[in-house]
Amino acid sequence: xxxxxxxxxxxxxxxxxxxxxxxxxxxxxxxxxxxxxxxxxxxxxxxxxxxxxxxxxxxxxxxxxxxxxxxxxxxxxxxxxxxxxxxxxxxxxxxxxxxxxxxxxxxxxxxxxxxxxxxxxxxxxxxxxxxxxxxxxxxxxxxxxxxxxxxxxxxxxxxxxxxxxxxxxxxxxxxxxxxxxxxxxxxxxxxxxxxxxxxxxxxxxxxxxxxxxxxxxxxxxxxxxxxxxxxxx
Numbered sequence: 001x002x003x004x005x006x007x008x009x010x011x012x013x014x015x016x017x018x019x020x021x022x023x024x025x026x027x028x029x030x031x032x033x034x035x036x037x038x039x040x041x042x043x044x045x046x047x048x049x050x051x052x053x054x055x056x057x058x059x060x061x062x063x064x065x066x067x068x069x070x071x072x073x074x075x076x077x078x079x080x081x082x083x084x085x086x087x088x089x090x091x092x093x094x095x096x097x098x099x100x101x102x103x104x105x106x107x108x109x110x111x112x113x114x115x116x117x118x119x120x121x122x123x124x125x126x127x128x129x130x131x132x133x134x135x136x137x138x139x140x141x142x143x144x145x146x147x148x149x150x151x152x153x154x155x156x157x158x159x160x161x162x163x164x165x166x167x168x169x170x171x172x173x174x175x176x177x178x179x180x181x182x183x184x185x186x187x188x189x190x191x192x193x194x195x196x197x198x199x200x201x202x203x204x205x206x207x208x209x210x211x212x213x214x215x216x217x218x219x220x221x222x223x224x225x226x227x228x229x230x231x232x233x
Contacts, residue, residue, distance in 0.1 A: 005031040012128040012193060013135070013139025020125060020197040024117070027124035033099060036130055037092055039137040043144065044091055048149040102126050106198060109212055125197035134190040136160065162186060178225035191217050 005028045011019035012032075012229055100123060107122035144150065144157045163184035168177045199209035 008032065008128060009035060009131060012131050015198070016196050019128065020072060020200040023124045023128065023197070024121060024201045027118070027121045029120070029124040029127045032124075032127035033096070034130060035134055036099070036127060037095060040095055041092060043137050043141065045086040046141065046144045047150055050144070050147060062100055099123070099126055099130070105216070106194070106212075109216075110198055110202040110204060110209075113202075113204065113208065113212070115198075115204055117201045119204075121201045122198075125194070127200055129190055129193035129197050132186040132193070136162065136184075136186040173229065174223045175229040178228040182221035182224065187217075 003022050003026070008019050008023065008028065009032060011022075101121040104127040105121065106126060107117075107119050110117070110122075140159050163181050165177060165181040168180055172180075194213045195206065195210045198204060198213065199206045202209070204212075
């Protein structure tokens with residue numbers, strides 16, 4: 001199963017050590033990347049028509065203690081409605097760029113600590129390690145389809161009860177809410193797969209691999225939380 005591109009989609013989730021050993025011997029990544037993109041695109045296509053842009057903008061303005069006139073609100077909402085369908089297209093481009101950039105960052109860091117492996121192996125590990133996000137998207141899809149309208153903040157924090165965002169109350173800051181939403185089962189699963197994958201392809205100790213990945217993940221969630229706080233959630 002681990003020797004075929006299709007088998008690796010399942011193998012990365014169920015037998016990651018054997019799968020990453022197989023990837024190290026013969027790296028493949030195109031199919032995993034396509035599956036990640038398609039899953040994200042399907043979710044986006046379902047979500048976008050159900051977002052009430054005017055309500056979302058009004059809610060953000062209230063959190064930022066800003067007041068808009070009816071004319072300003074109508075103008076901003078109209079512009080947002082026209083532009084919201086750009087997100088599925090731009091999202092695909094950004095997503096592909098992010099995976100290749102992450103693979104480059106991991107490749108450089110593990111090469112600096114003595115790992116000797118190709119960049120394409122790094123891309124293969126990264127794309128397969130993110131496959132738990134596909135499972136998350138599939139489990140979220142029925143919830144999204146059933147909903148008549150969607151709140152962008154709720155979608156961003158995750159519709160599944162797989163993270164700690166449900167602990168956030170009305171008075172919880174945007175920074176803390178973002179941190180809680182990042183402490184997610186599927187994200188932790190991805191971190192574990194990255195640690196296993198890079199320990200195999202870079203021939204690094206698992207403790208070293210975990211430290212590198214965990215530090216980068218911590219920087220990411222703190223940075224994302226800071227941006228969320230700056231933008232008012």
